[in-house]
Amino acid sequence: MTDAPTLYGLCAAALIGLGVYGFIVNPQPLRKLLAFNVVGSGVFVLFGAIAHRGGALGWGGDPVPQALLITGIVVAFAATALAVALLLRLADEADSVTLADAAPAKPDVTARDR
Amino acid sequence: MSTALDIFTVVSVAAGALFFLAGTVGLLRFPDVFTHIHALGKADNLGLGLVVLGLLPQVNGLLAGLKLVAIWLIVLLAGAAVSQMIARAARRAGPHA
Amino acid sequence: MIAAVNAGIALLLLGLAIWTIAARDTFAAIVGFVAYGLLLALAWVALRGVDVALTEAAIGGGLTGVLLIRAAAKLRATEAASNAERPALPTRLAAAIMAGGVTAALALVVLRTAGPAPTLAPEVAANIGATGVANPITAVLLAFRAMDTLLEAIVLLFALIGVWSLAPDHLWGGRPGARYRADPDGILAYLARLLPPLGIIVGFYIFWIGADLPGGKFQGATILAAMWLLAMMAGLADAPPVSRRWLRAALVAGPAAFIAVGAAGVGIAGAFLGYPEGLAKALIIVIEVALLPSLVLTLGLIMAGAPERTAA
């Protein structure tokens, strides 16, 4: 049996791989976003494992990475929120929300004045 | 004294764990949404209650104890309300849902 | 024993992640993700990062999950069309191999670097006295690396502008998100009346202990924002129109106060974001207190979405 940081480090490596797979393969933007969050949590857990290895002086972990993690989680949330808002607006404007290159633009769309 | 409290903890926590087991067995064995809600709600809330009860002697200070009870209350309250909402949603969705 | 519990948590995490990636139904996948987020909190406790666990439980599991679930509900109709674009088997296979390669490379690095890691903990311990706070993470966030925290608050503001920018032109300045109505005597309204008072106490409590124990402004603000959103969902509260001047001012107040305290540091401590001897804890608390309302509003409004209704 391995120690906790190694165990969670390996778990994190698997999470990152899983997320990357979903990010490439799943055609729905929302699922890609979900996959991005899985990759993100994997990266965070890896950092957490490193922080735990750096524990000293009665602290369970190195506080610097733990503080950075809090920032990282908040930033990932902001990213998710922005992408979700984009996705919802796209769903309002178009019939499909796929990321495939759109068919040639509607004939006169370029001539529309702003 | 502390041995007595420890015994109390062990008994209560173990009982709580059994209720969790019962809840899960219910989830696995019962046929539909409504019975699932039943299994989850009753067993889990009781399970958590017993675990909290068992842990009470183990925590330091009154505030920690109060917080433990508050956790249980929140879960109980949310569980009751949400179960009702889920049941209603399931009923509206119809028998095939 | 503890190793077995850890292994269980890790396995369950992996299982839920697989479910999240592989489930056919998007709603099911997101439910799995929320469970995954809540479970991650356990992993963080095992890794002795209770501050991180609080953030993960509040933001990762809670807010992100709700954000995604709302989107999934709205996008249900488009799901089938999107799924038709699933890449062919060779592509999926190639992706699996590549992702496996990434995992293998990272696993190798993890295994090669087992053992104690380089750490800044002694540095933090040597300097924490100057900050007056007892929670080392708060010391890092608001003293040693205060710039990151300032930027973090500003990131949220950028994201909010981005979310708002997605309003249709004619609804600019209006109220964000849909108006939720619920039976005032219904169970949701009942819950939304009972839970928030408790939640507000907890939110402030988590915020307040942050200086000395795990907790802090982001975690507290998330709980408060969640309570606000709960009241919105029950129709008991409504999001304010985004054109309101007071709202804009309140959103900006936190970061502005942070910058002001930082700038004052140039004069009284000789450095931007520096604190003079003895005043450090007081100034940190000033910053946190100023940030809290801004963060609650920002998080709540980011969740509420782009303006969708006129201001009336």
Add this chain to the structure above:
Amino acid sequence: MAEFLFATSGFVLLTVALGLVRILRGPADADRMMAAQLLGSGGIAALLLLGAAAGVDAVIDLSLTLALLAAFATVAFVKFAATPARGEARADDAA
């Protein structure tokens, strides 16, 4: 004592895992909505036991947060999933 608490924590976690498998498989969304609730009770119990065993007092605050957010997430599941896509404005928990 610590060993016992660890063991119970693992046991509760196991039951939660089994329950999760059942719930996530559906088939009804209503089943799935219970997932957060299950984590909200079982997960918290496991967490409290883990914290008590490891002597980390702060898990109590964490559990408080988790309880609130799990409740919030479950409400959102029901609220959004049970409503037709465009009809969010209707009174959907009328008795």
Add this chain to the structure above:
Amino acid sequence: MTTTPGGLLLVLAVLAPIVGMLIAFTLGGRNAQRIASVTIVIGLGIAIAIAAAWAQTGATVVYLLGGWSPPLGIALRADGLSVVMMLAVAVVILGIGVYARADFATPAGVPEARAPFVFWTLLLAIWGALNLVFVSGDLFTLYVALELLTFAAVPLVSLDGRAETLRAALRYVLYALLGSMFYLLGVVLVYGAYGTLDIGLLAARVHAEPATLAAAAFMTVGLLAKTALFPLHLWLPPAHAGAPPAASAVLSGLVIKGSWFLAVRLWFDVLPGVVTLASAQLLGVLGAAAILAGNVVALRQARLKLLVAYSTVAQIGYLFLMFPLAFDAGAAALERGGALAGGTLQAISHASAKAAMFMAAGLIYRAVGHDRIAELAGVGRALPLSVLTFALAGLALMGLPPSGAYAAKKLLLDAAEASGQWWWASVMDVGGLLTAAYVVLVLVHALRPATEPREARAHVSHRAQIAALALALCSLLLGFAALGPAPLDAMPKPSLDFGALASALLVLLGGAVLAAGLGLRLPPLPSRGVLTAPLAPVRRATVAVGATFVRVDAALRQWPVAGLALIVAAIGFGAALLA
């Protein structure tokens, strides 16, 4: 390490735009634009002051935030590279700010309109984020800066709210998010190995070991994805072509330089000793592929804005040619020298030229009501200034004297000669010819007399035209900066002798021939038939080549392929770093 005189200016450079943004956000409406204008002037002043402070000593300007020194605290640092970038960005922002006054004025009768509010606040936001990228000395702060940049840039893509641009923005944000997550993964690995994130401290500590190599590979690829280096460019063409012109100018001229700059920092300041010849060559190969593919596909575009966007894809390639050229085989390390100066010069001249080009394209679009290249006849007469701007920006991009790109090219060619890597020199030459080709193609169409008298469909702001022209001139005359106290040492003096002129003409001529061969739609020649008939098979063959490039590009821009490319690139860099 201590704070140096003038260090506080670095804080101001980051905070001035951000404070401006906060005020603009609060007051909203017409005030947003006013505050942006004031902030732009202040910010330009700060950039100049930093340049002065830097020039005084020639040493890196340092500021310790909160008085905490790394590794515990965060240091801001500005070396020559940062100073040059900050100045260039300030000037381009000024140009864009003047240009955008017409497009993003709050209409009369409403207290606040969406697009102007978003544009002005985010313009300042982008500026603050870029300055932070230039001066931060901490890898994690740089991650936050990158995200700030992305969050501020994405809404600009979809400012007009059409489904097309929303889709483009969504692709951009998703791909960029994975890119920054890869970067963060690298940061995590670096911290795990060395216990610090400070660039200066890391430079002394890093050595080639698995964690470092994996970190370097992930960070590099993450940054490449955000910079849209071929073949990781799936998001760029639709995003940059669909945005409003002022926003395109910001995105294409400035935003991509943020992640590029960070890649330069990483390779030259953190990992110079870890980098291998193979990995530097790999970066150069991707750059060369970008130049070739981007330019050819640009030639095959029917719409002007897409052409300019693909030209960006190609120009990004140039920015990466300096990596193999800066590699010193003797020391087995990257050396700061002529190649780096050349690359930086390339970046700033591209920033101004590309911004000017997008602005000119936007003015043409606005005046004509479309941007279909084949139907631009008569535009030369209707909008002489804008067509001139396009031409001058084109000349600057081609690298003709006395443009900054010319000086840059010369520096890079010297470096290529010194290190015996002649192949990069020929890549640059081919790239210059192809650039000339699409510029000539557009000009030939635009300068044709209109068949029917053309009247402008919309009023085009005079001020906007001047702003675009000024930026194009900046880029074109950048070579003269070498005559003054240029912050870039080793910059060659511009020469306007006959040799340079002759080669310039040759480039243009070659471009014309290439345009005739590869261009999508040719303007009818008067002597058709007689002259072109014998060449018809050649034209058919070249068109087939061009079409192949377009097909390959389309295939690479499919999501699964681009996603795989990201991982393949990461693994490739990992392997190249091991070599």
